[in-house]
Amino acid sequence: MILLGYRDHNVHELVCHEIANRAGYYDRLGIEVKAVPGSDHPEAALSAGLGGSLVEAIRGQRRWKVALVHTLHPLFWIWTRKAGTRSAGPTALASHPEGSIVCAFTQKVLSARWAADEVPSVLHFPAGSTGDHQRLEALRSGAADAAVLGSAFAPSALSRFGLTDSLFFGDALRFPTAGVAVDCERTSLDHPSVGKIVAAQTAAIAKVRSRDPVALDAVASLLHDSSRTDAQRLLADYLSPQYGPDPRDVRAVGADALEWLAGALQTGxxxxTDFYEAVR
Structure with missing residues (x-):
């Protein structure tokens, strides 16, 4: 059994793994792969969450290197309760834990979008599904007037709650997001099992791009409180057009991402530096 750790139970992080399971790619390659919460399974030698893995690599906590990148468009959004909030800017934003990659994304897009005196105060909530629901509840209850939510929720489903998509992170910045990272202290990038997982998930990317029914089934199975139509729209509008980046773009965007994140984390x-170099 190979453990693939995930950072958050978001569609964009797990959809290729789910497709590889459903389409039988892992079975045909003779491997068994189980997705597990990375925080509960530090022994997992593989990670689906590339941003969190880069944070740990920069801090010297683990020796992650990337074997596969799914997309360069982070699938997170800032949602507000009213369309009018967009022009003035929110005053309180429900976001992710301090020090997390999504928190760093949030600070970057806020500073780019609003002047220093207009940047909202940030309320930090836990990672994972618990934090997802807490951020949504804070927004709906009025405890916050904006919230950062990932692809665990379909945008069309959130719109039915009367929420407004104020900013899509994937339009505001590029960052190698979701894929397969390898902890080189626990296994080798050249290990046959790593190659098989990369092959299986690369085949899964093709299913995402073609909007294959197995990709739709995978998306629908991973969403919170959403219909099959919501899953179809998420697949068509955000996943299919953006999955499967050119490795040359990955390395170029990755170099910029590494420089920015090292500065944002103030690690010195x-x-x-070789985090993305194995991507081919």
Whole structure:
């Protein structure tokens, strides 16, 4: 059994794994792969969450390197309760834990979008499904007037709650997002099992791009409180057009991402300079 750790139970992080399971790609390659919460399974040698893995690599906590990147468009949004909030800017934003990659994304898009005196105060909530629901509840209850939510929720489903998509992170920045990272202290990038997982998930990317029924089934199975039509729209509008980046773009965007994140985390010297170099 191979453990694939995930950072958050978002569609964009797990959809290729789910397709590989459903389409029988893992079975045909003779491997068994189980997705597990990375925080509960530090022994997992593989990670689906590339942003969180890069944070750990920069901080010297683990020796992650990337074997596959699914997309360069982070699938997170800022949602507000009223369309009018967009022009003035929110005053309180429900976001992710301090020090997390999504928190860093949030600070980056806020500073780019609003002047320093207009940047909202940030309320930090836990990672994972618990935090997803807490951020949504904070927004709907009025405890916050904006919230950062990922692809665990379909945008069309959130719109039915009367919420407004104020900003899509994937339009505001590019960052190698979701895929397969390898902890080189626990296994090798060249290990046959890693190659098989990369092959299976690369085949899954093709299913996402073609909007194959197995991809739709996978998306629908991963969403919170959403219909099959919501899943279809998420697949068509956000996943299919953006999955399967050119490796040359991955390395170029990754170099910029690494420089920015090292500065944002204020780590100084680090050993993650070759984090993306294995992507081919």
């Amino acid at each position: 010297a680090h050993t993650a």
